[in-house]
Amino acid sequence: xxxxxxxxxxxxxxxxxxxxxxxxxxxxxxxxxxxxxxxxxxxxxxxxxxxxxxxxxxxxxxxxxxxxxxxxxxxxxxxxxxxxxxxxxxxxxxxxxxxxxxxxxxxxxxxxxxxxxxxxxxxxxxxxxxxxxxxxxxxxxxxxxxxxxxxxxxxxxxxxxxxxxxxxxxxxxxxxxxxxxxxxxxxxxxxxxxxxxxxxxxxxxxxxxxxxxxxxxxxxxxxxxxxxxxxxxxxxxxxxxxxxxxxxxxxxxxxxxxxxxxxxxxxxxxxxxxxxxxxxxxxxxxxxxxxxxxxxxxxxxxxxxxxxxxxxxxxxxxxxxxxxxxxxxxxxxxxxxxxxxxxxxxxxxxxxxxxxxxxxxxxxxxxxxxxxxxxxxxxxxxxxxxxxxxxxxxxxxxxxxxxxxxxxxxxxxxxxxxxxxxxxxx
Numbered sequence: 007x008x009x010x011x012x013x014x015x016x017x018x019x020x021x022x023x024x025x026x027x028x029x030x031x032x033x034x035x036x037x038x039x040x041x042x043x044x045x046x047x048x049x050x051x052x053x054x055x056x057x058x059x060x061x062x063x064x065x066x067x068x069x070x071x072x073x074x075x076x077x078x079x080x081x082x083x084x085x086x087x088x089x090x091x092x093x094x095x096x097x098x099x100x101x102x103x104x105x106x107x108x109x110x111x112x113x114x115x116x117x118x119x120x121x122x123x124x125x126x127x128x129x130x131x132x133x134x135x136x137x138x139x140x141x142x143x144x145x146x147x148x149x150x151x152x153x154x155x156x157x158x159x160x161x162x163x164x165x166x167x168x169x170x171x172x173x174x175x176x177x178x179x180x181x182x183x184x185x186x187x188x189x190x191x192x193x194x195x196x197x198x199x200x201x202x203x204x205x206x207x208x209x210x211x212x213x214x215x216x217x218x219x220x221x222x223x224x225x226x227x228x229x230x231x232x233x234x235x236x237x238x239x240x241x242x243x244x245x246x247x248x249x250x251x252x253x254x255x256x257x258x259x260x261x262x263x264x265x266x267x268x269x270x271x272x273x274x275x276x277x278x279x280x281x282x283x284x285x286x287x288x289x290x291x292x293x294x295x296x297x298x299x300x301x302x303x304x305x306x307x308x309x310x311x312x313x314x315x316x317x318x319x320x321x322x323x324x325x326x327x328x329x330x331x332x333x334x335x336x337x338x339x340x341x342x343x344x345x346x347x348x349x350x351x352x353x354x355x356x357x358x359x360x361x362x363x364x365x366x367x368x369x370x371x372x373x374x375x376x377x378x379x380x381x382x383x384x385x386x387x388x389x390x391x392x393x394x395x396x397x398x399x400x401x402x403x404x405x406x407x408x409x410x411x412x413x414x415x416x417x418x419x420x421x422x423x424x425x426x427x428x429x430x431x432x
Contacts, residue, residue, distance in 0.1 A: 007058075009160070013320045013321070013322065017107075020265060022321070026061055027055050028395040031293050033053040035301055037085065038083040039082075040138065041075075049065070049066050049141060059268075067277065067303070068302075068304065069304045070103055073104070078104040078269065082298050084297045085220060088109075088170045088297065107295075111245070112151065114295060115151055121248070122247070122250070123152055124156060124212050125261060126238070128181075128211060129156075130157030132182055133158070133178060133181055133359060134160045135161050136150055136160060136161060137154065137165060137171060137193075138216070142166045144247060148245075148246035150175060158182065161178060163270070168192060172196045172202070175370075176202065180208065181211065183212050184214070186215070187227060188219075188422045189422075190333070198230070209231055212227060212233040213238050213251070216271075218329065218330055218331070218345070220350045220353065224257070226412075227358055232377055234254050235257075236260075237252050239291075245267075247261070258312070259324030263319050267339060268293055269311065270324065274286060282323075284310055285308055286309075289303060306331045307330075307331055308328065310337075328346075329346060329347055341374060351396055351400070352379060358381040361380050361414045361416065362380070366426070366428060373406060377392065377405070378406075378407045379408055384408050393405070421426060
């Protein structure tokens with residue numbers, strides 16, 4: 007079982023613990039990882055310079071390229087024989103990023119996931135349907151370990167095989183499900199095809215993450231699956247899922263488990279910190295990992311830390327929904343556009359499927375965005391209405407293409423790529 011008292015640690019005690027753990031992490035990296043020792047030297051700092059929490063801003067960022075440059079184990083800080091698990095990214099844009107775990111790290115992993123599931127509404131003895139993919143991706147095994155730590159009866163369904171998933175949901179009657187938001191809608195569609203409505207299953211809670219989503223998407227999932235949905239956040243470079251989770255009674259910001267992960271929000275251009283409430287890039291330090299801790303990891307995720315007190319008694323800060331990734335930002339004729347903004351327009355409209363795909367092309371020197379949307383209707387009026395709403399909400403003029411229902415890509419439990427960029431494919 008996990009320790010819920012840690013979530014309500016007095017703030018002064020939490021800040022003191024963070025400083026101690028940050029110092030220990032910086033010292034560990036400086037002593038054991040030559041790449042970090044070189045990075046510290048480049049900016050003229052040593053672990054002794056970390057005297058206050060504010061001093062962390064003097065230290066260099068760690069970026070994904072650092073993991074790729076030191077592939078596979080160049081950032082590991084324990085002997086190889088102490089490694090107990092290895093996960094890796096897909097490597098679709100180059101070398102995969104490999105992350106290593108020792109016994110301590112696996113304990114931390116299961117602890118923070120158990121906290122996250124508990125915040126999402128799960129309780130010991132419930133049945134848990136885990137539809138995240140098992141394997142090198144951290145989602146499946148990460149959620150699995152935390153679920154067992156919490157005391158859930160865990161069904162390791164993994165991703166894909168939607169019809170089989172529907173059968174399991176109907177027959178084994180899980181109360182809790184975990185998957186991506188887009189796959190939750192795929193499951194809702196599959197259940198509906200079998201005549202199963204939102205009140206016809208035993209599902210009560212959905213733990214959704216691994217891709218940006220919106221409040222409108224939450225409302226869609228909750229209505230179609232009959233659940234209370236919360237956002238779980240994580241990334242393999244830090245530990246995997248379980249860095250933060252919303253409380254099901256609030257559904258307003260995900261609590262960062264700040265005794266293990268130290269958050270900063272920085273300006274994406276300058277790297278300087280911004281006040282709570284302002285959007286920027288999320289930067290995280292893993293303070294309690296030992297096999298492969300990372301200092302000031304530039305996640306690329308755009309979010310903000312929410313000001314104001316918690317209603318749950320937790321002292322950790324909360325982060326807002328991920329607005330998008332800094333590297334997913336579409337700059338269209340000078341306007342910043344995130345795919346999640348387009349999704350919000352579609353879900354709010356209600357007359358089309360929330361399944362969509364964005365195609366970027368270039369005509370001469372002009373960039374064009376085509377929003378492909380599934381709809382039973384093919385009327386020009388609906389197409390024109392979507393174009394108008396996007397213009398009013400996002401500030402750009404687009405082209406809309408209405409497609410046959412079921413014709414656009416579907417998630418099979420993993421992350422769904424929403425954008426095809428053909429601007430350089432000429």
